[in-house]
């Protein structure tokens with residue numbers, strides 16, 4: 048740190064790190080990173096922002112495996128953002144230093160950092176080397192379709208890719224690239240959450256069976272099954288927490304007696320609903336005239 052740079056606050060919990068990484072996806076990352084750990088391989092993240100998802104991924108790196116992250120980190124010296132609005136937002140909120148500060152609050156060592164556009168990764172990462180990849184960088188069709196092609200090349204057959212914002216209203220380009228990969232590039236969805244699709248180019252059935260068994264022990268999520276073009280896809284939904292029970296009602300100060308028969312008899316009989324509505328919808332002058340005619 049240079050003498051002019053002020054120290055950044057260290058986050059104490061993951062909740063204190065800004066980002067878009069929901070609890071259910073944090074749990075699903077842990078599940079897929081553990082499921083693929085047995086056979087081993089490297090881990091890659093495209094798009095880390097301030098490190099929320101990176102910190103979770105970093106917990107699962109095993110001896111001998113490499114963990115690489117790629118991001119522009121708000122700095123266009125190594126490549127440009129695809130959209131101006133995106134660049135403006137990240138230049139205001141993101142820096143490599145802030146990412147490193149957050150990551151090092153949870154881990155002793157930084158991952159290998161590639162500061163640049165994700166399209167450099169196809170040549171930088173060896174083919175068939177990764178067991179888990181998170182695609183969460185640019186959300187433009189033209190970029191995501193390239194990120195998926197890179198993933199197809201470097202992911203091992205049993206590896207899993209997580210695709211962010213595959214169905215979000217403001218990211219139709221991600222949906223287009225994801226479904227294009229499903230129907231034309233052999234990518235097979237294992238499951239979907241509200242925010243991410245988890246897919247592979249290998250077998251889905253074994254992962255899905257393990258996922259069902261895992262979900263039985265997770266009271267905060269439910270699993271249901273869908274068929275897409277004859278292939279099973281699991282849907283995982285975060286359960287809303289039950290509302291806290293309401294405090295017992297105060298005893299009533301004084302019971303109100305049920306209405307007596309004579310009081311009910313004294314009340315004018317109600318007009319049929321159709322007539323009431325019709326009269327109430329007429330302009331007041333006409334309503335008064337109708338009433339006078341009715342009274343006779």
Ligand SMILES: C[S@@+](CC[C@H](N)C(=O)[O-])C[C@H]1O[C@@H](n2cnc3c(N)ncnc32)[C@H](O)[C@@H]1O
Pocket residue numbers: 065066067068093094095096097098099100101117118119120121127128129137141163164165166183184185186190
């Ligand atoms: C949605 S954020 C990532 C969020 C993070 N994974 C999390 O869960 O908190 C997208 C990130 O991708 C980076 N990014 C956008 N376009 C990129 C590109 N073409 N190449 C590399 N990084 C890019 C941005 O700088 C930003 O940090």
